[in-house]
Amino acid sequence: MKLVVRVKLLPTPVQAEALEATLHACNQAATWAAGVAFEKDARRPLELRKHTYAEVRVRWGLGAQAAQHAIKKTCDAYTTLKANLRNGRYGRPGTRRHTRASGKPVVFRPDAAQPYDDRMLSWQHQARTVSIWTTAGRLKNVAFTGQAGQLEVLAQHRRGESDLMCQGGKWFLIATCDIDEASLNTHPAGFVGVDLGVVNIAVTSEGTKHSGRRINRKRENDRKLRSKLQNKNTKSARRRAKKHAGKEARRARDINHKISKRIVAEAERTGRGIALEQLTGIRERARLRKPQRTTLHSWPFAQLGSFIAYKAKKAGVPIMYVDPAYTSQECSQCHHTARANRPSRAVFSCRVCGFVDHADHNASHNIRQRGWMAWVCGARSTAPELTLIA
Incomplete structure (x- = not known):
């Protein structure tokens, strides 16, 4: 079973400035890639990567993994938009709301969440710090905190990517954990x-x-x-x-x-x-x-x-x-x-x-x-x- 744990980062002012610059650069690159995907109708990661990967790395100074994640985030956004349009989230086809949603490229907020994999982010659970990639270089010893139960789950069961996000001036990492399920009670008493x-x-x-x-x-x-x-x-x-x-x-x-x-x-x-x-x-x-x-x-x-x-x-x-x-x-x-x-x-x-x-x-x-x-x-x-x- 997958659970999502949110931990709070405690960066210094210098570290926070580097994180903010990184988040803005990644989302600017994703917004530009979304425009290219809309113009060329290339909304699959492999196809979109051919049109945008080199430009994203040079223009915004993103590393290889960060550029890959920015492009994939763009494709995931279009997949979600397509599902919402199909399910009637924006009304019926031909309506003003439906046309407005489907007739323009996806735009990302400057502080929208950015995914990080294990090559870009490493956890030191004993010291309660993380080492995280930024456009200004690798930041080490960025402190994090959370409830004891959450940190225990994080240390034992974290799997896959984590998302960096800024909310109300505070920094968070959203980590996915894969927890073993208890065996289902197939004979309940009621x-x-x-x-x-x-x-x-x-x-x-x-x-x-x-x-x-x-x-x-x-x-x-x-x-x-x-x-x-x-x-x-x-x-x-x-x-x-x-x-x-x-x-x-x-x-x-x-x-x-x-x-x-x-x-x-x-x-x-x-x-x-x-x-x-x-x-x-x-x-x-x-x-x-x-x-x-x-x-x-x-x-x-x-x-x-x-x-x-x-x-x-x-x-x-x-x-x-x-x-x-x-x-x-x-x-x-x-x-x-x-x-x-x-x-x-x-x-x-x-x-x-x-x-x-x-x-x-x-x-x-x-x-x-x-x-x-x-x-x-x-x-x-x-x-x-x-x-x-x-």
Whole structure:
């Protein structure tokens, strides 16, 4: 299983200047190569290399490996663009957005990530430093840091390329690690159902509620501050809004990591699998009042789902995705389904058998039952191949 670990570099001012110059040179070369690829319709690495390799090395002073990676990055960008156009990401063919995306060369930001292989980058894990190629020469003893667990995974399982990137004036290396998977539990004792919602981010069929008033109050304060800064729209307000957006995203990611870790640990301890809602189209399916829509759309549920999936795969816990339609209206005891079973947002009360429960807890039981039935009918566990754990 592939995981992606992000470590933070701690360069000196001189080292940071060399890294910045290198990143700008590589992306300028990639942008020029993208123009050549667009003009000559040469979007495969070997074909594009014939037109651009020598010029890239001479004009921007890139080494052989850096030039190869800049050209390959260009081809990968066109491959991604082609897939997005085919999948309708930019609308239907002939529309203005589709024409604008397909009718011009790809352009790279000056600080876009640049891949490094083992010839350009070496790690000294004991000293926590790296030796990295730049246009100003080889930089040695560039310090890096990270959480102890991440650094242990990096030292034992790193494979392949790493990406150098600059974000908010800070430098990072994104390294791919290949971790051995635990053997899948092919005979689970049952499933833990997980219902995602507005009041509680996640509720399990065991009755555990993840979220609560404190987190929701913080989310509401974040929305108010964001709206206030957007309305003010001054230079300082935009700067503060950008800084606050990063802080808000980091907090949400941290909460999602904690929730997913607890859910997977609970399933692994009891020898069960995990049943999750199929999140595709959740924003279109959800029928909520405007304040509730804001709450739903402001939380990265897809990120939470991916965290649960890769942690479950790492632990050998089977995971099933089920259709969440009517899980909030179906009675988990007698399976009677009706809108009248929901007298309020938080309460479920079956009109046939009289069963009463918290609405999210009842829905999680329905998800658990659907996951178990899907497993019994021969479906297979699924999980993503690549996930960022920083």
